[in-house]
Amino acid sequence: xxxxxxxxxxxxxxxxxxxxxxxxxxxxxxxxxxxxxxxxxxxxxxxxxxxxxxxxxxxxxxxxxxxxxxxxxxxxxxxxxxxxxxxxxxxxxxxxxxxxxxxxxxxxxxxxxxxxxxxxxxxxxxxxxxxxxxxxxxxxxxxxxxxxxxxxxxxxxxxxxxxxxxxxxxxxxxxxxxxxxxxxxxxxxxxxxxxxxxxxxxxxxxxxxxxxxxxxxxxxxxxxxxxxxxxxxxxxxxxxxxxxxxxxxxxxxxxxxxxxxxxxxxxxxxxxxxxxxxxxxxxxxxxxxxxxxxxxxxxxxxxxxxxxxxxxxxxxxxxxxxxxxxxxxxxxxxxxxxxxxxxxxxxxxxxxxxxxxxxxxxxxxxxxxxxxxxxxxxxxxxxxxxxxxxxxxxxxx
Amino acid sequence: xxxxxxxxxxxxxxxxxxxxxxxxxxxxxxxxxxxxxxxxxxxxxxxxxxxxxxxxxxxxxxxxxxxxxxxxxxxxxxxxxxxxxxxxxxxxxxxxxxxxxxxxxxxxxxxxxxxxxxxxxxxxxxxxxxxxxxxxxxxxxxxxxxxxxxxxxxxxxxxxxxxxxxxxxxxxxxxxxxxxxxxxxxxxxxxxxxxxxxxxxxxxxxxxxxxxxxxxxxxxxxxxxxxxxxxxxxxxxxxxxxxxxxxxxxxxxxxxxxxxxxxxxxxxxxxxxxxxxxxxxxxxxxxxxxxxxxxxxxxxxxxxxxxxxxxxxxxx
Numbered sequence: 086x087x088x089x090x091x092x093x094x095x096x097x098x099x100x101x102x103x104x105x106x107x108x109x110x111x112x113x114x115x116x117x118x119x120x121x122x123x124x125x126x127x128x129x130x131x132x133x134x135x136x137x138x139x140x141x142x143x144x145x146x147x148x149x150x151x152x153x154x155x156x157x158x159x160x161x162x163x164x165x166x167x168x169x170x171x172x173x174x175x176x177x178x179x180x181x182x183x184x185x186x187x188x189x190x191x192x193x194x195x196x197x198x199x200x201x202x203x204x205x206x207x208x209x210x211x212x213x214x215x216x217x218x219x220x221x222x223x224x225x226x227x228x229x230x231x232x233x234x235x236x237x238x239x240x241x242x243x244x245x246x247x248x249x250x251x252x253x254x255x256x257x258x259x260x261x262x263x264x265x266x267x268x269x270x271x272x273x274x275x276x277x278x279x280x281x282x283x284x285x286x287x288x289x290x291x292x293x294x295x296x297x298x299x300x301x302x303x304x305x306x307x308x309x310x311x312x313x314x315x316x317x318x319x320x321x322x323x324x325x326x327x328x329x330x331x332x333x334x335x336x337x338x339x340x341x342x343x344x345x346x347x348x349x350x351x352x353x354x355x356x357x358x359x360x361x362x363x364x365x366x367x368x369x370x371x372x373x374x375x376x377x378x379x380x381x382x383x384x385x386x387x388x389x390x391x392x393x394x395x396x397x398x399x400x401x402x403x404x405x406x407x408x409x410x411x412x413x414x415x416x417x418x419x420x421x422x423x424x425x426x427x428x429x430x431x432x433x434x435x436x437x438x439x440x441x442x443x444x445x446x447x448x449x450x451x452x453x454x455x456x457x458x459x460x461x462x463x464x465x466x467x468x469x470x471x472x473x474x475x476x477x478x479x480x481x482x
Numbered sequence: 483x484x485x486x487x488x489x490x491x492x493x494x495x496x497x498x499x500x501x502x503x504x505x506x507x508x509x510x511x512x513x514x515x516x517x518x519x520x521x522x523x524x525x526x527x528x529x530x531x532x533x534x535x536x537x538x539x540x541x542x543x544x545x546x547x548x549x550x551x552x553x554x555x556x557x558x559x560x561x562x563x564x565x566x567x568x569x570x571x572x573x574x575x576x577x578x579x580x581x582x583x584x585x586x587x588x589x590x591x592x593x594x595x596x597x598x599x600x601x602x603x604x605x606x607x608x609x610x611x612x613x614x615x616x617x618x619x620x621x622x623x624x625x626x627x628x629x630x631x632x633x634x635x636x637x638x639x640x641x642x643x644x645x646x647x648x649x650x651x652x653x654x655x656x657x658x659x660x661x662x663x664x665x666x667x668x669x670x671x672x673x674x675x676x677x678x679x680x681x682x683x684x685x686x687x688x689x690x691x692x693x694x695x696x697x698x699x700x701x702x703x704x705x706x707x708x709x710x711x712x713x714x715x716x717x718x719x720x721x722x723x724x725x726x727x728x729x730x731x732x733x734x735x736x737x738x739x740x741x742x743x744x745x746x747x748x749x750x751x752x753x754x755x756x757x758x759x760x761x762x763x764x765x766x767x768x769x770x771x772x773x774x775x776x777x778x779x780x781x782x783x784x785x786x787x788x789x790x791x792x793x794x795x796x797x798x
Contacts, residue, residue, distance in 0.1 A: 109590065113593075113594050113597055113598070116594075116598060117597060117598060117601040117602075118601070165581050165582060167585060217771065217774075217775060221774075221775040223771065223774045223775050224721075224724070224774065226521060226581050226584075226585070227717060227720060227721050227770065227774060228771055228774065230714065230717045231714070231717070231721075231767040231768075231770045231771050232767075232771070234713070234714050234764070234767040235764050235767050235768060238760040238761070238763050238764045239760065239764070241760050242758055242760035242761065245760075246758070365585075365589060368582070368585060372582070403601075404597070404601075405596065405597045405600035405601055407593050407596035407597040407600060407709070408593065408597050409593070410589050410590075410592060410593025410594075410596065410597075411589075411590055411593035411594050411597060412593075413586075413589050413593070414525070414586045414587065414588070414589030414590025414591070414592075414593055415586075415590055416586075417582065417583070417585060417586030417589065418568075418572050418578075418583060418586040418587065418590065421572065421576075421578035421579055421582055421583045421586065422572050422576035422578050422583075424578070425576050425577050425578055426576075431795075
């Protein structure tokens with residue numbers, strides 16, 4: 086297939102995947118009796134109508150992009166981190182404990198310290214799954230899912246017990262929440278009247294860090310090599326097991342940072358439901374962003390829009406907000422299916438031949454009866470096939 | 483309360499708890515034997531639990547009420563099989579990576595069940611559910627009677643399915659096909675077994691079992707539906723398959739071990755021993771991790787092509 090043909094093919098795959106994902110969503114929307122077009126219109130445009138909406142999208146995109154960056158590091162290193170939700174909760178606990186305990190410190194010290202504490206909390210929880218995988222071959226998907234449930238219980242335990250705001254006990258309302266953070270631990274708001282906070286800059290800085298780490302350093306190269314082909318990496322002398330643990334530590338640290346930034350910037354105290362599914366949405370964001378920082382930032386904005394829009398459909402189109410989970414699941418299924426077709430020279434050829442059959446153009450690769458077996462040496466009959474292979478080799482693995 | 487009475491209580495509680503894990507685990511065993519790792523089990527169970535809940539909820543008071551549970555179970559099985567086929571389309575036909583696709587299916591099933599539940603039911607409401615059906619004669623036996631023969635029909639069905647699945651997997655031609663496409667699909671393909679078709683069938687059966695497991699949870703165990711009803715049981719069922727070494731009998735052992743641990747924890751709480759509630763709830767999840775770290779050697783006998791898509795046109 087020639088170059089415009091390949092572009093058209095890839096575009097067609099993207100369109101088909103988007104249509105499939107929206108189609109699955111439409112089935113569920115139809116099942117709840119909603120106006121499908123109206124529901125999609127509300128989800129995709131309603132949040133963009135005022136400044137509050139736009140800033141709220143960014144507020145949601147901040148933790149999403151941090152988590153997705155971490156998940157991208159793990160995926161690139163060959164380990165699926167489903168545990169961002171739990172790692173984020175651990176980050177929140179560590180960060181809020183630090184901020185409350187050391188509240189007398191000046192702001193330039195306390196804020197970085199609280200964020201680092203969050204990162205450490207997340208890293209510990211993620212590294213645990215990494216160690217289990219590296220040492221005991223425990224499937225990381227199952228272990229991280231289990232660690233999510235454990236973290237959720239631990240979080241409630243601390244919020245209802247040791248870390249509960251003493252005033253809640255006195256007042257007797259018993260809301261599970263910690264003390265309010267000291268003012269010196271807050272991340273400042275950027276625009277008065279909105280919740281947009283300086284966490285945005287942390288995201289942008291860390292996106293650059295991830296890019297440099299993965300694509301410009303030897304450590305990143307080894308991590309990606311271990312993820313791309315563990316066996317080959319091992320023969321090249323890369324300690325694959327060690328990089329699994331490193332990747333999970335980093336991935337957990339990003340999720341923990343997301344938790345810390347979220348409470349220091351938005352809630353200013355640990356309450357229940359802070360993580361609210363960000364850990365799972367982060368997986369979708371990472372995949373949607375092509376596991377690359379330059380894709381993850383726009384993807385996180387898109388999913389910030391989706392999350393906010395889904396909240397609004399509850400009120401405007403009578404569709405429960407859980408709908409966003411349906412869309413996320415459908416998007417994951419569509420992306421992983423489409424990835425098998427994108428840049429796949431084999432599928433392109435098959436499609437080209439099928440189209441040729443349909444529209445009556447002469448078939449390629451059957452130039453004449455005198456061509457030898459194509460599996461042997463390069464042959465003039467196949468001359469037009471070869472240059473394509475190198476350009477699209479990555480996707481075929 | 484004597485120790486004997488206490489242990490008897492644990493057993494009486496534990497046996498019905500194991501059923502959802504057992505049903506889902508049996509289905510997952512077939513999936514994994516066929517070489518497909520279905521992490522969407524959790525989502526399928528959520529859908530199954532939800533659709534099974536609908537007929538008893540809406541048909542209460544109508545003449546059809548007597549059949550409502552049966553219709554609910556049938557719907558759950560059908561919904562489960564449908565989602566199993568959807569998963570097969572993604573991982574068998576499109577050859578997508580199974581781990582992440584499973585998470586996608588889990589979100590889809592969980593989200594769809596929650597969305598529909600909020601739209602059509604709203605708050606948490608109970609249904610009458612499936613009633614216990616003591617087996618005449620046997621249920622009066624001391625100890626064994628209340629432990630084994632005083633449950634609802636789905637419990638008996640689930641335990642009867644263990645030998646049935648063992649027979650299906652190890653003694654029938656279809657079982658041989660399933661095991662061969664999970665172990666050496668290329669050889670199976672060269673012998674004329676249609677690898678994709680067998681995997682589709684296995685996933686449909688596994689999905690149906692997960693749907694049935696969900697129906698058991700909402701109709702027989704909890705007798706209600708809530709968003710978080712499944713609470714990770716689908717993932718635990720996947721882990722149990724490893725623990726049970728891809729053998730229905732082993733999966734039953736694992737399911738019983740888990741549910742007895744849970745029953746023990748509940749009984750300890752009821753007995754008034756002070757222990758933070760949250761740590762008690764954590765117990766099964768911690769147990770999964772411990773169990774998974776102990777079963778590494780099981781790889782030897784597991785399906786060697788587990789998790790790998792098969793492309794018959796690919797050269798080795």
